[in-house]
Every structure is written in structure tokens, then in C-alpha cells.
Amino acid sequence: MYLLFDCNNFFASCEQVFRPDWRHRPLVVLSNNDGCVVSRSQEAKQMGIAMGEPYFKCRERLEQAGGIACSANFALYSNLSDRIMQILEESLPELHQYSIDEAFAIVSQRSHCDWLDECRKIRHKIRRWTGITVSVGLAPTKTLAKLANELAKKKPEYKGVLHLPADCDSVLRRTPIEDIWGVGRRLAPRMHGLGIRTAAGLAAASLDWLRQRFGVHGERLALELRGVSCLEDEPVNTRSQVMVSRSLKEGIEDETRLREALCGFVEKAARILRSEALMASQVYVVLRTSRYAENSQLYAAQQGCLLPHPTDDTRLFVKAATELLKALYRPGYPYRKIGVLLADLQETDSVQPTFDHPQVAPNPLMQVLDKLQREGHQVHFANKATEPLWRCSQASPCYTTRWADIPEAW
DNA sequence: TCTGGGGTCCTAGGACCC
DNA sequence: TCTGGGGTCCTAGGACCC
Numbered sequence: 058m059y060l061l062f063d064c065n066n067f068f069a070s071c072e073q074v075f076r077p078d079w080r081h082r083p084l085v086v087l088s089n090n091d092g093c094v095v096s097r098s099q100e101a102k103q104m105g106i107a108m109g110e111p112y113f114k115c116r117e118r119l120e121q122a123g124g125i126a127c128s129a130n131f132a133l134y135s136n137l138s139d140r141i142m143q144i145l146e147e148s149l150p151e152l153h154q155y156s157i158d159e160a161f162a163i164v165s166q167r168s169h170c171d172w173l174d175e176c177r178k179i180r181h182k183i184r185r186w187t188g189i190t191v192s193v194g195l196a197p198t199k200t201l202a203k204l205a206n207e208l209a210k211k212k213p214e215y216k217g218v219l220h221l222p223a224d225c226d227s228v229l230r231r232t233p234i235e236d237i238w239g240v241g242r243r244l245a246p247r248m249h250g251l252g253i254r255t256a257a258g259l260a261a262a263s264l265d266w267l268r269q270r271f272g273v274h275g276e277r278l279a280l281e282l283r284g285v286s287c288l289e290d291e292p293v294n295t296r297s298q299v300m301v302s303r304s305l306k307e308g309i310e311d312e313t314r315l316r317e318a319l320c321g322f323v324e325k326a327a328r329i330l331r332s333e334a335l336m337a338s339q340v341y342v343v344l345r346t347s348r349y350a351e352n353s354q355l356y357a358a359q360q361g362c363l364l365p366h367p368t369d370d371t372r373l374f375v376k377a378a379t380e381l382l383k384a385l386y387r388p389g390y391p392y393r394k395i396g397v398l399l400a401d402l403q404e405t406d407s408v409q410p411t412f413d414h415p416q417v418a419p420n421p422l423m424q425v426l427d428k429l430q431r432e433g434h435q436v437h438f439a440n441k442a443t444e445p446l447w448r449c450s451q452a453s454p455c456y457t458t459r460w461a462d463i464p465e466a467w
Numbered sequence: 468t469c470t471g472g473g474g475t476c477c478t479a480g481g482a483c484c485c
Numbered sequence: 486t487c488t489g490g491g492g493t494c495c496t497a498g499g500a501c502c503c
Contacts, residue, residue, distance in 0.1 A: 067503095088471035095471070095503090113469040129471090156474095156503045241501050272477065274500080300473055349470065396472090 058169060059286075060162040060176060061194045061202040062145055064138075065210060067158035068096030071137050072127050074188035075456045075464055083124030087112055090304045090447045091128055100124075128452040134158075136457040140187050148179050153290070161199060163290060169195055169220045176218045195220040199288045200281035203238040204228070204256070223284025229257035239278050244271065256282055295335070295404060301326040302343060302396020306448040309392050315344070316382055317442035322397045323378045324438055327371040330399055331419065331427060336367035336408055337399035340374055342381040347393040356390045366414045367403055370423060374399065375438065 064070065068086040073079050083104055086096040094101075094110045104122060106115045112126065119126060138157045146152050149162040164172060176193040183191050194205030201221045208228070209219035221228060235245040237256050251270070253259050259267075260282035267275035277287045301322040309315055319342065330337055341361035346354055360381050364373060378397050408417045429436045454462035 090471065092469080092471050109471085111470040116469090158503080239501065243500060274477070296474080298474075302472065304471065347470080394471095 058164050058172065059196055059199050059202040060149070060164060060172065061196075061199070061206045062141075062160050062162070062176075062179075062191050063194075063206050063210075064141065064158040065190045065192055066096060066098055066102075067138075067189070068129065068134055069098040069101070070189050071134050072125075072130075072453055073098065074137070075453070079125055083119055083122050085112075085115075085119065085124065085126050087126055087128050089129065089449065090306060091126075091450055092304060095129065126451065128449045130452045130455065132455045132458045133453065136455075137187055137189060141183055141189060141191070144183055144186060145179065148175075148182070161202070169222075173218055173220055177216075180217055190217070193218045197223050197284045198281040198286040200238050200278065201225070201284065204232065204236070207236065226257055226260075229260055229282060230255055232256040234259060237278065237282070239274065247271075295402070296333070297400070297402055299326045299329050299335075299337070299399045299402070300396060301329075302394060302398075303447045304394045305392065305446045307391075308346070309446065310388070310390060312382075312386050312388075314442070314446070315386070315392060315395055316379060317440060318446050319378055319382055319395055319397060320375055320438060321441040322395070323374045324371055324441055326397050326399050327369065327374050327423070328427060328430070330402070331369045331423060334405045334419070335402045336369045336405050336417075337374070337402050338364050338367040339400040340364065340377040340381065341398040341400060342378050342385060343394070343396045343398065344382065344385045344392060345394045346390050350391075350393075354390060356387060356392075358385045360385050361398070361400070363401075366411065367401075367408045367417070368420070369405065370420045371426075371438065375440065379440075 069084050072084060072086060081100065082098065083101040083106070084098040085094045085101050085106060087093065088095045091112055094106055094108065094112060094115065097106055097108065101119070101124060104118065104124075106119065116126070134157060142152075142154055142160060145160055145162065149164070151163045152160050153163075154160045172195055176195065180191055180193060183189060192206050192210040194202040194207070194209055195218075196202040196205045201223075205219045205221040208221075209215045209217050232255055234240055234248050234253055234255060237259070240248065248254075248259065253262060259279055262279055264276050264279060267279055271278075280287050303318070303322070305318070309318070339361055341359060343359045345357035362377055362381060364377060368374075374397070405417070405419055410417050426436060454464075456462055456464050
């Protein structure tokens with residue numbers, strides 16, 4: 058059986074933990090550049106503010122309702138996430154974190170009633186210890202556990218915990234197809250067109266027919282809904298790419314300013330790479346104007362290159378990225394997004410030496426640089442932009458990760 | 468005026484191999 | 486005139502997720 062723990066309104070809830078005066082009010086957390094709504098309190102949801110909605114479209118409504126908007130504060134969210142995951146790990150035999158705010162546990166042996174009871178206790182503990190409310194779904198497959206979790210969140214009568222057995226046809230009949238995990242904005246209309254409107258309809262469809270039209274993905278969806286588990290248990294533990302990119306607050310045409318922004322992103326990406334003891338042998342640069350620009354002002358391009366050998370040296374990445382930007386850059390466009398992707402990652406330990414590069418080891422200069430930065434020293438490559446080029450107007454303090462920001466109680 | 472960032476997996480098609 | 490069969494690897498693009 059799978060147990061899925063998922064935090065309610067996670068980013069919004071994190072903000073409310075340290076601001077009791079923000080509870081029971083419409084609150085939204087904004088994406089980078091204060092562009093889109095990425096998390097909403099219950100009250101904001103009730104106002105009809107949609108997930109992913111551009112902030113400028115709901116700003117006035119929110120302000121009129123006395124609501125609050127915060128810029129995303131990932132230092133805070135990651136830290137609270139770590140605390141919650143730690144509680145789960147201590148309480149459960151096999152846990153796989155799936156995202157910043159959810160984790161699957163795989164359990165067996167005891168009855169689902171025992172586990173329901175256990176989940177209620179864990180839920181209570183997380184609430185007491187972190188201030189965050191989680192919902193729990195229990196089911197024989199991950200897809201059903203997702204559905205159980207959604208229902209546990211929405212329907213107060215379940216009090217945050219729900220078990221769905223393999224034969225839950227009556228529930229599936231009431232579940233629209235677009236509410237199923239793995240059915241997105243493309244698949245849903247296609248399925249509707251073929252007469253599949255509910256989860257029950259999908260579960261009942263012929264596997265061969267689904268395979269033909271939707272590939273292995275469609276077949277797996279149906280099996281999972283029937284209670285036959287067919288998704289991977291083991292998450293891929295080493296990532297395959299590191300990306301750092303931002304939308305810029307204003308269109309930038311100047312190549313030098315773009316390069317400075319890019320170099321800052323390369324530096325950050327390389328630091329992430331080293332913090333996970335990885336090396337990369339491919340570098341990509343992406344550059345684009347606003348997606349919403351008129352055709353004559355629209356430009357989007359991406360180009361990559363292969364490095365002579367896997368490395369974790371920021372200087373080599375900067376050199377490659379700078380050359381790629383030179384190749385991609387076309388004058389006359391107001392660029393709104395730039396970023397770097399490090400790919401073809403390998404664990405430093407398992408990189409093969411070659412005749413040209415017999416010594417594979419973390420770059421010592423980079424190690425020193427990382428150490429200095431960890432200690433709070435400001436040491437950077439001189440080609441990096443010094444002013445942030447994106448907006449982040451109203452981030453909350455880092456209550457749990459920065460000494461100066463620790464809240465006072467009196 | 469204003470529209471995020473960072474991932475994964477699958478598939479089809481091309482290049483190449485014996 | 487007639488031109489196989491069975492593979493692997495890589496990449497781009499499309500779909501999904503939070």
C-alpha cells in the first residue's frame with residue numbers, strides 16, 4: 058500500500074506559520090519576478106484566484122479583499138520541508154520524497170485501519186511540530202493514493218486522511234478525467250473527444266486501445282486506476298540536469314548585460330552541481346523574448362555544446378556559455394528570459410579518466426570558493442551582474458535559516 | 468504595463484553498427 | 486531488374502508534474 062503525504066497550500070501555509078495575523082486571510086505566493094500565483098491560502102482559492110494566474114490579473118481583487126501577496130521565499134519553504142520530511146522518515150519504513158511538499162511511503166503487513174490510525178498520529182505530530190497541515194491518501198497504487206489525498210483535502214468529513222481500496226468504482230465514476238494525476242491539459246480534451254469523461258471510463262477502457270492512442274502512458278493510467286501498481290517505486294536519485302534561468306523584469310537588448318546575467322546563473326548552476334558531487338559535460342544556453350511578444354519581436358533559441366571532458370569548474374562553464382550566447386544573440390530584440398542548463402551529469406566518483414584527462418577530481422579552486430561562500434563571504438566572478446535583473450519585491454524573512462531573521466516572541 | 472522555474476519520462480526518427 | 490534483418494544510441498519535441 059502507498060501512503061501519500063501532501064502539505065496543504067504549502068508555500069502559503071509556510072508564510073502563515075510565522076505571521077499569525079496572516080491566517081484566515083486571502084494570501085498568495087508569487088513566482089519569481091512576481092509574475093504568477095504559485096500558492097494560495099484557502100481563502101484566496103475561495104476568491105477564485107487560479108493556480109498559475111498572472112498576478113496583474115488578480116492584484117486589484119486581492120487588495121480589495123484585504124489580501125496579502127508575498128514573493129516566493131524558497132529558503133523558508135525548503136527548511137520547513139526538511140523538517141516535515143524528517144518527521145516522516147522517523148515514522149515510516151520506506152519513504153520517497155516526491156517534491157518539496159509531498160512524499161510517498163510504501164508499507165505492507167498491517168491492515169489499512171491500523172495505517173489510517175498511524176497516519177492521523179503523524180499528521181497531528183507534523184501540525185504540532187511545524188505548524189503545517191498535511192493530508193494523507195492511502196491506496197494500492199500511487200495514482201489512487203493521489204486521488205485519495207485530493208479527496209482528503211477537499212472533503213472535511215475525512216479529516217485529512219482517506220483510504221481508497223482497489224475497487225472504488227463509485228468514487229471513480231464521480232471523478233472527472235482531468236482530476237487524475239498524469240492527465241494534463243492536452244490529454245484531457247483528447248480523452249473527452251474519445252468519449253472518456255471520468256476516471257471510471259478510463260479504468261474500463263481496453264488496454265490495447267489505450268496503448269494505440271496514448272502509448273504506454275495511457276495503459277499505465279488505466280492499470281493504476283484498476284489498482285494494479287505500475288509506476289516506479291525507486292525515484293531516480295541522481296538528477297540528470299541542472300538549470301538556472303530567470304525572466305527579466307524588463308526587456309534587455311544589450312549583449313553585455315545579458316552576458317552578466319548569464320554568468321551569474323552559470324555560477325549558481327555550477328555551485329549546485331558541486332554541492333551534489335556531480336560533473337557535467339554539456340552546457341546549453343537558452344535565450345528568448347517574451348512569449349507574448351508580437352511576431353516581429355519574437356525570438357527564442359537554444360544552443361548547446363559538448364565539453365572536452367566532464368568538469369565542475371565554473372570557469373569552463375562560463376567560457377562555454379559566453380560563446381554560446383555570442384552565437385545565439387541577435388541585436389534588436391528585447392530579451393526577457395535567459396538561462397543555462399548543465400547536462401550529461403555524472404557523479405564525480407564515477408567519471409572515467411581518459412588519456413587526455415587521467416586525473417578526475419573536484420576542482421580545488423572551486424572548493425575554496427564554495428567554502429568561502431558558505432561562510433558568508435562575498436566572492437564572485439567579476440563578470441557577474443551586480444544588480445538583480447528580476448523583481449522580488451516582497452519576500453518574507455528567512456525565519457529559520459538566517460540568524461538576523463529569527464522571529465522574536467514576547 | 469504586467470504572464471515562473473525546474474524537473475522527468477516517452478516516442479519517433481535518424482545515424483550507425485554487424 | 487533485383488538491395489535484409491536486427492539491433493543500439495542520440496536527439497528533439499511533446500507530454501506531464503510540482
